[in-house]
Amino acid sequence: xxxxxxxxxxxxxxxxxxxxxxxxxxxxxxxxxxxxxxxxxxxxxxxxxxxxxxxxxxxxxxxxxxxxxxxxxxxxxxxxxxxxxxxxxxxxxxxxxxxxxxxxxxxxxxxxxxxxxxxxxxxxxxxxxxxxxxxxxxxxxxxxxxxxxxxxxxxxxxxxxxxx
Numbered sequence: 001x002x003x004x005x006x007x008x009x010x011x012x013x014x015x016x017x018x019x020x021x022x023x024x025x026x027x028x029x030x031x032x033x034x035x036x037x038x039x040x041x042x043x044x045x046x047x048x049x050x051x052x053x054x055x056x057x058x059x060x061x062x063x064x065x066x067x068x069x070x071x072x073x074x075x076x077x078x079x080x081x082x083x084x085x086x087x088x089x090x091x092x093x094x095x096x097x098x099x100x101x102x103x104x105x106x107x108x109x110x111x112x113x114x115x116x117x118x119x120x121x122x123x124x125x126x127x128x129x130x131x132x133x134x135x136x137x138x139x140x141x142x143x144x145x146x147x148x149x150x151x152x153x154x155x156x157x158x159x160x161x162x163x164x
Contacts, residue, residue, distance in 0.1 A: 002062045006031065007075030017063035022046045025057060025072060033073025033102045037131075044130025047103035047110075048072050054110030073102040076109060085109045088147035089140075096134035103130050108144045118148055 003012040006029060013024055025031045025048070034057050037045030041056040048057045049071040050064075077083035082090060085108050095101045104127065111118055111126040118126065123144045132140060142152065 002066050004065045004067060005069045007070075007072060013062065015062060018061045020058050021048070021060045021062060021065060021070065022057035024062060025070075031072045031074050034106075035099055035102060037099070037103075042131075043100070044103040044107060045100055047106040047130060049106060049110050049113070052110065052113040054107045071106075071109075073105060076105065083109075085112065085143075085147040089143040092139050092143040092146060094136055094139040094143040096132075096136045100130060100132045100134075101140075104132070104140050104143075108147055111144070112148060116148070117150075120145070120150075123148065123150075 001012055001014055002017060003010065005011070006025070011029065013028055015024055015028065022034055022036060025034055026036070034048050035045035036058065037043035039058050041059040044056065046056055046058040047054050049055070049069075050060065051069050052071070073086075077086045085105050088108075089095065089101060089105055094104070107127055107130050111123070115122060123141060127140065127144060145152065
């Protein structure tokens with residue numbers, strides 16, 4: 001029996017301790033914000049928070065979360081009352097297909113939990129582990145900056161700097 005907290009609610013499961021957290025979240029708890037992407041911790045679609053820090057739930061076995069606190073996309077807000085990071089992503093229209101966005105939101109929230117005022121470089125470095133196949137990177141970065149309370153950046157200069 002593994003006991004932990006998800007979105008401030010105590011839960012327990014008899015699932016094998018080597019089962020990835022992602023499967024329990026989606027299949028048992030019906031929390032579908034975290035997505036299965038690669039299953040290898042290379043895309044970030046499965047990102048959730050563990051004790052406030054972003055992790056890949058596809059790589060994290062249940063044994064590693066005993067007694068700990070997990071937060072999923074569903075724990076940040078609702079459709080009617082989105083959390084601040086969710087609201088920033090909505091305002092910046094950061095989603096295209098939307099598959100990566102839950103992971104991007106969770107990674108942004110984890111970053112802000114650790115550092116409420118990240119620099120542009122810190123934002124880019126922190127989000128670098130999550131992939132967006134649709135190419136909405138600039139919108140995602142704008143949303144992360146907005147969530148961090150940063151002014152809009154000169155995107156042409158940022159794009160040029162990224163290319164070098």
